[in-house]
Amino acid sequence: NAGVTQTPKFQVLKTGQSMTLQCAQDMNHNSMYWYRQDPGMGLRLIYYSASEGTTDKGEVPNGYNVSRLNKREFSLRLESAAPSQTSVYFCASRSGGAGNEQFFGPGTRLTVL
Amino acid sequence: QKEVEQNSGPLSVPEGAIASLNCTYSDRGSQSFFWYRQYSGKSPELIMSIYSNGDKEDGRFTAQLNKASQYVSLLIRDSQPSDSATYLCALQGTGGGNKLTFGTGTQLKVEL
Numbered sequence A: 001n002a003g004v005t006q007t008p009k010f011q012v013l014k015t016g017q018s019m020t021l022q023c024a025q026d027m028n029h030n031s032m033y034w035y036r037q038d039p040g041m042g043l044r045l046i047y048y049s050a051s052e053g054t055t056d057k058g059e060v061p062n063g064y065n066v067s068r069l070n071k072r073e074f075s076l077r078l079e080s081a082a083p084s085q086t087s088v089y090f091c092a093s094r095s096g097g098a099g100n101e102q103f104f105g106p107g108t109r110l111t112v113l
Numbered sequence B: 001q002k003e004v005e006q007n008s009g010p011l012s013v014p015e016g017a018i019a020s021l022n023c024t025y026s027d028r029g030s031q032s033f034f035w036y037r038q039y040s041g042k043s044p045e046l047i048m049s050i051y052s053n054g055d056k057e058d059g060r061f062t063a064q065l066n067k068a069s070q071y072v073s074l075l076i077r078d079s080q081p082s083d084s085a086t087y088l089c090a091l092q093g094t095g096g097g098n099k100l101t102f103g104t105g106t107q108l109k110v111e112l
Helices: none
Strands: A004-007 A010-013 A019-025 A031-038 A042-049 A064-068 A074-078 A087-094 A102-104 A108-112 B011-014 B019-025 B032-038 B045-050 B054-058 B061-066 B071-076 B085-092 B100-102 B106-111
Touching: A004 A087, A010 A019, A019 A031, A019 A087, A019 A108, A031 A064, A031 A074, A042 A064, A042 A074, A042 B085, A042 B100, A074 A087, A102 B045, B011 B019, B019 B085, B019 B106, B032 B061, B032 B071, B045 B054, B045 B061, B045 B071, B071 B085
Parallel strands: A010 A108, B011 B106
Antiparallel strands: A004 A019, A019 A074, A031 A042, A031 A087, A064 A074, A087 A102, A087 A108, B019 B071, B032 B045, B032 B085, B054 B061, B061 B071, B085 B100, B085 B106
């Protein structure tokens, strides 16, 4: 099992450009999450999907949209990138049931110039 | 007050010593607690979860939870240089969606 995969690993955008970050998991998890990690700020939740067909805002949703394409895939879109969105983005999925452990993908390092 | 507080460190311990990492939280209704390890440039890796008061041991790692005092700690016995990383405390609070709230992490350095 690959676990949680993310593409791309690195990306450089110019202000105003758009892009989609892809995330997929092969663990049959119901819930998936998008975080950003900035120095001194820790991991902050952008959006999450508790189950296929549902999405909800997290702590810092402004400037982002998400799509839960199917049970495996959860994408994050930046419609008009801004320098403040320079960050490392992590996707995670949750095991569900009695446990609440989340497992992370390798991350996407995004720079917006 | 931050929801999850950790000392940013760095915490330096000699090889073979016990490293003690602490985390306090504000949401009294929090039920699930986690410790993640994150190496520089890598993603967080789950190392321990704890759900009830007391200690939980897994190899060299022991998680301790005290809900009355609202703290959770991680002890690493026989610390190795490979344990040098940032340790993130996370909890599931009372909000919906099974969301986790993370601390900003404590950097641990294990010195030879």
